[in-house]
Protein backbone atom coordinates (compact mmCIF):
# COMPACT_ATOMS: atom_id res chain seq x y z
CA UNK A 1 0.00 0.00 0.00
CA UNK A 2 1.23 3.51 -0.73
CA UNK A 3 0.23 6.87 0.72
CA UNK A 4 0.44 10.19 -1.13
CA UNK A 5 0.47 13.58 0.55
CA UNK A 6 0.73 17.05 -0.97
CA UNK A 7 1.24 20.02 1.33
CA UNK A 8 1.42 23.68 0.41
CA UNK A 9 3.02 26.44 2.47
CA UNK A 10 3.31 30.11 1.60
CA UNK A 11 6.32 32.28 2.02
CA UNK A 12 6.11 35.16 4.46
CA UNK A 13 7.65 38.60 4.44
CA UNK A 14 8.99 39.99 7.70
CA UNK A 15 8.09 43.54 8.69
CA UNK A 16 10.30 43.23 11.76
CA UNK A 17 13.17 40.94 10.91
CA UNK A 18 14.46 37.78 12.49
CA UNK A 19 18.16 38.46 12.24
CA UNK A 20 20.53 37.05 14.86
CA UNK A 21 19.78 33.72 16.50
CA UNK A 22 20.76 31.27 19.23
CA UNK A 23 20.95 27.46 19.40
CA UNK A 24 17.91 25.75 17.89
CA UNK A 25 17.03 28.82 15.81
CA UNK A 26 15.74 30.72 18.82
CA UNK A 27 15.61 34.35 17.67
CA UNK A 28 17.42 37.14 19.47
CA UNK A 29 14.34 39.31 19.04
CA UNK A 30 10.66 38.94 18.22
CA UNK A 31 9.71 39.30 14.57
CA UNK A 32 6.45 40.08 12.82
CA UNK A 33 5.44 39.04 9.33
CA UNK A 34 2.78 39.00 6.66
CA UNK A 35 1.87 35.53 5.40
CA UNK A 36 1.73 35.40 1.62
CA UNK A 37 -0.44 33.26 -0.61
CA UNK A 38 0.52 32.75 -4.27
CA UNK A 39 4.26 32.72 -3.51
CA UNK A 40 4.44 29.25 -2.04
CA UNK A 41 6.08 25.82 -2.06
CA UNK A 42 4.25 22.57 -2.77
CA UNK A 43 5.84 19.41 -1.38
CA UNK A 44 4.60 16.01 -2.54
CA UNK A 45 5.63 12.91 -0.58
CA UNK A 46 4.91 9.26 -1.26
CA UNK A 47 5.25 6.53 1.33
CA UNK A 48 5.68 2.91 0.39
CA UNK A 49 5.73 0.25 3.08
CA UNK A 50 9.10 -1.26 3.94
CA UNK A 51 9.82 -4.22 6.23
CA UNK A 52 12.32 -2.32 8.34
CA UNK A 53 14.23 0.98 8.39
CA UNK A 54 13.83 4.21 6.45
CA UNK A 55 14.87 5.62 3.13
CA UNK A 56 14.25 9.15 1.90
CA UNK A 57 14.67 10.13 -1.75
CA UNK A 58 14.43 13.77 -2.80
CA UNK A 59 14.23 14.68 -6.48
CA UNK A 60 16.15 17.68 -7.78
CA UNK A 61 17.87 18.87 -4.59
CA UNK A 62 21.54 19.85 -4.49
CA UNK A 63 23.82 18.27 -1.86
CA UNK A 64 23.30 21.03 0.75
CA UNK A 65 19.51 21.09 0.37
CA UNK A 66 19.41 17.28 0.46
CA UNK A 67 21.35 17.21 3.73
CA UNK A 68 19.02 19.78 5.30
CA UNK A 69 15.92 17.94 4.09
CA UNK A 70 17.19 14.58 5.40
CA UNK A 71 18.01 16.09 8.78
CA UNK A 72 14.58 17.64 8.89
CA UNK A 73 12.91 14.35 7.99
CA UNK A 74 14.71 12.70 10.92
CA UNK A 75 13.65 15.54 13.21
CA UNK A 76 9.99 15.15 12.27
CA UNK A 77 10.21 11.36 12.48
CA UNK A 78 11.62 11.55 16.05
CA UNK A 79 8.92 14.03 17.07
CA UNK A 80 6.17 11.87 15.61
CA UNK A 81 7.30 8.67 17.32
CA UNK A 82 7.62 10.49 20.64
CA UNK A 83 4.51 12.70 20.52
CA UNK A 84 1.86 10.95 18.44
CA UNK A 85 0.47 8.85 21.34
CA UNK A 86 -0.40 12.05 23.23
CA UNK A 87 -2.31 13.27 20.14
CA UNK A 88 -4.12 9.91 19.80
CA UNK A 89 -2.25 9.17 16.56
CA UNK A 90 -0.02 6.29 15.52
CA UNK A 91 3.39 6.75 13.93
CA UNK A 92 4.65 4.70 11.02
CA UNK A 93 7.56 2.46 12.07
CA UNK A 94 9.42 2.09 8.77
CA UNK A 95 8.91 3.08 5.14
CA UNK A 96 10.41 4.24 1.85
CA UNK A 97 9.59 7.91 1.35
CA UNK A 98 10.17 9.92 -1.81
CA UNK A 99 9.75 13.68 -2.01
CA UNK A 100 9.29 16.26 -4.76
CA UNK A 101 9.11 19.97 -4.20
CA UNK A 102 8.49 23.06 -6.29
CA UNK A 103 8.27 26.80 -5.65
CA UNK A 104 6.10 29.27 -7.51
CA UNK A 105 8.94 31.83 -7.32
CA UNK A 106 12.75 31.96 -7.68
CA UNK A 107 14.45 30.24 -4.72
CA UNK A 108 17.22 31.76 -2.54
CA UNK A 109 16.80 35.29 -3.88
CA UNK A 110 15.28 36.96 -0.84
CA UNK A 111 11.68 35.77 -1.08
CA UNK A 112 12.07 33.45 1.90
CA UNK A 113 12.01 30.18 -0.03
CA UNK A 114 13.42 28.38 3.01
CA UNK A 115 10.39 29.53 5.03
CA UNK A 116 7.88 28.07 2.58
CA UNK A 117 9.96 24.94 1.86
CA UNK A 118 10.51 23.97 5.48
CA UNK A 119 6.91 24.71 6.40
CA UNK A 120 5.60 22.59 3.50
CA UNK A 121 8.08 19.79 4.18
CA UNK A 122 7.16 19.72 7.87
CA UNK A 123 3.46 19.41 7.17
CA UNK A 124 3.96 16.79 4.45
CA UNK A 125 6.30 14.72 6.65
CA UNK A 126 3.94 14.91 9.64
CA UNK A 127 1.06 13.61 7.53
CA UNK A 128 3.00 10.92 5.70
CA UNK A 129 4.59 9.57 8.90
CA UNK A 130 1.16 9.08 10.46
CA UNK A 131 -0.29 5.58 10.04
CA UNK A 132 -3.70 6.99 9.20
CA UNK A 133 -2.95 10.22 7.30
CA UNK A 134 -6.69 10.89 6.80
CA UNK A 135 -7.10 11.07 10.57
CA UNK A 136 -4.16 13.51 10.72
CA UNK A 137 -5.83 15.60 8.03
CA UNK A 138 -9.13 15.70 9.94
CA UNK A 139 -7.33 16.73 13.12
CA UNK A 140 -5.32 19.40 11.27
CA UNK A 141 -8.62 20.99 10.18
CA UNK A 142 -10.32 20.72 13.59
CA UNK A 143 -10.21 23.96 15.60
CA UNK A 144 -8.56 22.88 18.85
CA UNK A 145 -6.52 19.86 17.69
CA UNK A 146 -5.51 21.83 14.62
CA UNK A 147 -4.13 24.62 16.79
CA UNK A 148 -2.05 22.16 18.82
CA UNK A 149 -0.75 20.48 15.66
CA UNK A 150 0.07 23.82 14.03
CA UNK A 151 2.02 24.82 17.13
CA UNK A 152 4.00 21.59 16.95
CA UNK A 153 4.54 21.95 13.20
CA UNK A 154 5.73 25.55 13.60
CA UNK A 155 8.20 24.55 16.31
CA UNK A 156 9.59 21.73 14.18
CA UNK A 157 9.77 23.89 11.05
CA UNK A 158 11.62 26.56 13.05
CA UNK A 159 14.42 24.11 13.74
CA UNK A 160 14.88 23.65 9.99
CA UNK A 161 14.60 27.33 9.10
CA UNK A 162 13.58 29.92 11.69
CA UNK A 163 11.28 31.99 9.49
CA UNK A 164 9.35 28.82 8.49
CA UNK A 165 7.66 28.92 11.90
CA UNK A 166 5.71 32.00 10.70
CA UNK A 167 4.18 30.21 7.67
CA UNK A 168 1.52 28.19 9.54
CA UNK A 169 -0.80 31.06 10.37
CA UNK A 170 -1.85 34.35 8.90
CA UNK A 171 -2.14 36.97 7.75
CA UNK A 172 -0.16 38.78 10.50
CA UNK A 173 2.14 36.60 12.55
CA UNK A 174 4.23 37.35 15.62
CA UNK A 175 7.11 35.06 16.56
CA UNK A 176 8.89 35.24 19.87
CA UNK A 177 11.10 32.53 21.43
CA UNK A 178 9.74 29.11 20.48
CA UNK A 179 6.30 30.06 19.25
CA UNK A 180 4.75 31.92 16.35
CA UNK A 181 1.04 32.72 16.15
CA UNK A 182 -1.32 35.02 14.31
CA UNK A 183 -2.15 38.36 15.90
CA UNK A 184 -5.20 40.56 15.73
CA UNK A 185 -5.34 43.36 13.22
CA UNK A 186 -7.79 45.99 12.08
CA UNK A 187 -5.79 46.77 9.00
CA UNK A 188 -7.61 46.44 5.70
CA UNK A 189 -6.80 43.54 3.36
CA UNK A 190 -3.52 43.97 1.50
CA UNK A 191 -1.95 43.26 -1.88
CA UNK A 192 1.72 42.39 -2.10
CA UNK A 193 4.20 42.90 -4.93
CA UNK A 194 7.84 42.01 -5.43
CA UNK A 195 9.91 44.15 -7.75
CA UNK A 196 12.17 41.40 -9.04
CA UNK A 197 15.50 43.12 -9.44
CA UNK A 198 17.38 39.83 -9.70
CA UNK A 199 16.69 36.10 -9.79
CA UNK A 200 20.29 35.26 -8.89
CA UNK A 201 20.90 32.96 -5.95
CA UNK A 202 22.21 34.98 -3.00
CA UNK A 203 25.91 34.76 -2.22
CA UNK A 204 25.60 34.80 1.59
CA UNK A 205 23.15 32.33 3.17
CA UNK A 206 20.80 33.64 5.85
CA UNK A 207 22.42 31.19 8.31
CA UNK A 208 25.70 32.97 7.76
CA UNK A 209 24.05 36.40 7.92
CA UNK A 210 22.59 35.51 11.36
CA UNK A 211 26.15 34.97 12.64
CA UNK A 212 27.88 37.83 10.82
CA UNK A 213 25.49 40.59 11.97
CA UNK A 214 26.69 40.08 15.52
CA UNK A 215 30.10 41.45 14.49
CA UNK A 216 28.59 44.79 13.47
CA UNK A 217 29.06 47.75 15.84
CA UNK A 218 25.32 48.36 15.25
CA UNK A 219 24.45 45.00 16.83
CA UNK A 220 24.59 46.58 20.32
CA UNK A 221 21.02 47.35 21.27
CA UNK A 222 19.56 45.71 18.14
CA UNK A 223 17.40 43.09 20.00
CA UNK A 224 15.94 45.85 22.18
CA UNK A 225 15.24 48.14 19.19
CA UNK A 226 13.60 45.29 17.29
CA UNK A 227 11.47 44.40 20.31
CA UNK A 228 10.30 47.99 20.59
CA UNK A 229 9.54 48.15 16.87
CA UNK A 230 7.62 44.87 16.94
CA UNK A 231 5.47 46.22 19.81
CA UNK A 232 4.91 49.47 17.92
CA UNK A 233 3.82 47.68 14.74
CA UNK A 234 1.62 45.28 16.69
CA UNK A 235 -0.14 48.22 18.30
CA UNK A 236 -0.51 49.96 14.93
CA UNK A 237 -2.01 46.77 13.38
CA UNK A 238 -4.55 46.64 16.16
CA UNK A 239 -5.37 50.30 15.68
CA UNK A 240 -5.48 49.86 11.86
CA UNK A 241 -2.90 52.65 11.40
CA UNK A 242 -1.36 51.95 8.04
CA UNK A 243 1.22 54.73 7.78
CA UNK A 244 2.52 54.18 11.30
CA UNK A 245 3.39 50.65 10.14
CA UNK A 246 4.85 51.77 6.79
CA UNK A 247 7.25 54.22 8.46
CA UNK A 248 8.52 51.64 10.99
CA UNK A 249 8.90 48.92 8.34
CA UNK A 250 10.90 51.25 6.10
CA UNK A 251 13.28 52.04 9.00
CA UNK A 252 13.53 48.36 9.92
CA UNK A 253 14.60 47.41 6.40
CA UNK A 254 17.38 50.01 6.39
CA UNK A 255 18.46 48.85 9.83
CA UNK A 256 18.78 45.17 8.87
CA UNK A 257 20.71 45.98 5.71
CA UNK A 258 22.92 48.39 7.68
CA UNK A 259 23.81 45.48 9.95
CA UNK A 260 24.89 43.55 6.86
CA UNK A 261 26.83 46.52 5.50
CA UNK A 262 28.72 47.09 8.77
CA UNK A 263 29.54 43.49 9.68
CA UNK A 264 33.13 42.34 9.84
CA UNK A 265 33.49 41.62 6.93
CA UNK A 266 30.76 43.73 5.39
CA UNK A 267 28.43 42.02 2.92
CA UNK A 268 25.49 43.15 0.86
CA UNK A 269 22.50 41.63 -0.91
CA UNK A 270 21.86 44.78 -2.90
CA UNK A 271 22.19 45.02 -6.64
CA UNK A 272 22.31 48.42 -8.36
CA UNK A 273 18.62 47.91 -9.18
CA UNK A 274 17.74 47.55 -5.48
CA UNK A 275 18.90 51.08 -4.74
CA UNK A 276 17.26 52.36 -7.91
CA UNK A 277 13.91 51.01 -6.68
CA UNK A 278 14.37 52.17 -3.08
CA UNK A 279 15.22 55.70 -4.25
CA UNK A 280 11.85 55.96 -5.98
CA UNK A 281 10.10 55.36 -2.67
CA UNK A 282 12.37 57.55 -0.56
CA UNK A 283 10.45 60.86 -0.96
CA UNK A 284 7.30 59.19 0.41
CA UNK A 285 9.05 58.61 3.71
CA UNK A 286 10.67 62.05 4.01
CA UNK A 287 9.73 63.79 7.26
CA UNK A 288 7.50 66.39 5.69
CA UNK A 289 5.66 64.10 3.27
CA UNK A 290 1.88 63.89 3.79
CA UNK A 291 1.88 60.09 4.12
CA UNK A 292 4.55 60.05 6.80
CA UNK A 293 2.65 62.70 8.79
CA UNK A 294 -0.95 61.53 8.74
CA UNK A 295 -3.21 58.62 7.82
CA UNK A 296 -5.09 60.34 4.97
CA UNK A 297 -2.93 59.12 2.08
CA UNK A 298 -1.63 55.57 2.40
CA UNK A 299 2.07 55.17 1.73
CA UNK A 300 3.18 51.73 0.60
CA UNK A 301 4.82 49.39 3.09
CA UNK A 302 8.24 48.78 1.51
CA UNK A 303 10.77 46.25 2.68
CA UNK A 304 13.51 43.88 1.54
CA UNK A 305 14.47 40.47 2.82
CA UNK A 306 17.98 39.02 2.71
CA UNK A 307 18.08 39.53 -1.04
CA UNK A 308 18.09 42.22 -3.74
CA UNK A 309 14.35 42.30 -4.41
CA UNK A 310 11.94 44.91 -3.09
CA UNK A 311 8.60 44.00 -1.49
CA UNK A 312 5.76 46.49 -1.71
CA UNK A 313 2.53 46.10 0.30
CA UNK A 314 -0.49 48.27 -0.49
CA UNK A 315 -4.20 48.27 0.38
CA UNK A 316 -6.05 45.72 -1.77
CA UNK A 317 -8.37 48.50 -2.94
CA UNK A 318 -5.32 50.23 -4.53
CA UNK A 319 -3.90 47.08 -6.13
CA UNK A 320 -4.55 47.92 -9.80
CA UNK A 321 -3.34 51.48 -9.41
CA UNK A 322 -0.06 50.31 -7.80
CA UNK A 323 0.40 47.48 -10.25
CA UNK A 324 0.26 49.97 -13.11
CA UNK A 325 2.49 52.42 -11.29
CA UNK A 326 5.15 49.80 -10.55
CA UNK A 327 5.00 48.53 -14.12
CA UNK A 328 5.53 52.02 -15.55
CA UNK A 329 8.16 53.11 -13.02
CA UNK A 330 10.24 49.92 -13.25
CA UNK A 331 9.73 48.67 -16.83
CA UNK A 332 12.99 46.67 -16.69
CA UNK A 333 11.84 44.42 -13.86
CA UNK A 334 9.28 41.67 -13.55
CA UNK A 335 6.66 42.39 -10.88
CA UNK A 336 5.41 39.40 -8.86
CA UNK A 337 1.87 39.78 -7.49
CA UNK A 338 0.44 38.28 -4.36
CA UNK A 339 -1.91 38.86 -1.45
CA UNK A 340 -2.30 37.91 2.16
CA UNK A 341 -2.63 34.25 3.11
CA UNK A 342 -3.69 31.98 5.94
CA UNK A 343 -0.72 29.60 6.21
CA UNK A 344 0.21 26.02 5.35
CA UNK A 345 -2.45 23.53 4.26
CA UNK A 346 -2.82 19.96 3.06
CA UNK A 347 -3.78 19.81 -0.62
CA UNK A 348 -4.10 16.05 -0.94
CA UNK A 349 -3.97 12.97 1.23
CA UNK A 350 -4.69 9.68 -0.49
CA UNK A 351 -3.97 6.03 0.11
Ligand code: PMV
Nearest residue numbers: 014017018161162163206306
Ligand atom coordinates in the same frame (compact mmCIF):
# COMPACT_ATOMS: atom_id res chain seq x y z
O1 PMV B 1 14.77 31.54 8.42
P1 PMV B 1 16.10 32.00 7.93
O2 PMV B 1 17.22 31.41 8.74
O3 PMV B 1 16.26 31.80 6.45
O4 PMV B 1 16.21 33.57 8.20
C1 PMV B 1 15.40 34.50 7.56
C2 PMV B 1 15.90 35.85 7.83
C3 PMV B 1 15.21 36.97 7.05
O5 PMV B 1 14.48 36.43 5.98
C4 PMV B 1 16.28 37.88 6.47
C5 PMV B 1 14.30 37.81 7.91
C6 PMV B 1 13.02 37.19 8.36
O6 PMV B 1 12.58 37.48 9.47
O7 PMV B 1 12.38 36.46 7.57
